[in-house]
Amino acid sequence: MKEVLKDLDKAFENRIRLGIMSALVVNDYIDYTSLKELLDVTDGNLASHLKSLEKCGYVSYEKAFVDRKPNTNYSATEKGKEAFIKHIKAIEQLLQ
Amino acid sequence: MKEVLKDLDKAFENRIRLGIMSALVVNDYIDYTSLKELLDVTDGNLASHLKSLEKCGYVSYEKAFVDRKPNTNYSATEKGKEAFIKHIKAIEQLLQ
Numbered sequence: 001m002k003e004v005l006k007d008l009d010k011a012f013e014n015r016i017r018l019g020i021m022s023a024l025v026v027n028d029y030i031d032y033t034s035l036k037e038l039l040d041v042t043d044g045n046l047a048s049h050l051k052s053l054e055k056c057g058y059v060s061y062e063k064a065f066v067d068r069k070p071n072t073n074y075s076a077t078e079k080g081k082e083a084f085i086k087h088i089k090a091i092e093q094l095l096q
Numbered sequence: 097m098k099e100v101l102k103d104l105d106k107a108f109e110n111r112i113r114l115g116i117m118s119a120l121v122v123n124d125y126i127d128y129t130s131l132k133e134l135l136d137v138t139d140g141n142l143a144s145h146l147k148s149l150e151k152c153g154y155v156s157y158e159k160a161f162v163d164r165k166p167n168t169n170y171s172a173t174e175k176g177k178e179a180f181i182k183h184i185k186a187i188e189q190l191l192q
Contacts, residue, residue, distance in 0.1 A: 001118075015104040
């Protein structure tokens with residue numbers, strides 16, 4: 001069990017970050033506003049969790065304009081997808 | 097997704113606490129020393145996570161003596177088992 005626990009990634013312990021990554025692994029990208037609605041979180045909360053995932057190199061973003069309004073698209077990096085899959089597999093193993 | 101996120105229990109976000117509960121739902125009880133070895137954590141670390149699970153009413157303990165040495169047996173309460181199953185189901189739903 002200690003080996004499995006080591007595969008659990010601290011970056012995904014928080015439930016908001018778990019939600020962000022779950023959404024980003026099944027979608028190529030999600031814009032900020034949709035992500036906020038999907039997770040039902042405040043701006044400050046979402047921004048801070050996105051920033052911490054960016055710092056880990058798990059999430060990247062691209063600024064875009066929709067009807068002249070700025071919006072930002074977020075996606076999971078390859079590194080982020082791999083780390084998330086490893087984390088989820090560890091949870092599954094833990095429960096077997 | 098926001099509904100599912102609400103079912104994630106903050107008490108189980110930490111990976112040590114996730115490990116403790118995983119071990120206690122599949123065993124009637126585990127003594128402190130075995131739990132410590134199983135999870136490969138320090139005394140201080142294990143004690144503080146056990147205390148926080150006790151405070152939630154998720155874990156209970158019973159003092160015992162083995163060969164005149166004190167040992168403590170930990171088990172998951174019914175409330176703890178229910179909360180943990182709800183948490184795990186939420187993680188599974190999040191990934192569907």
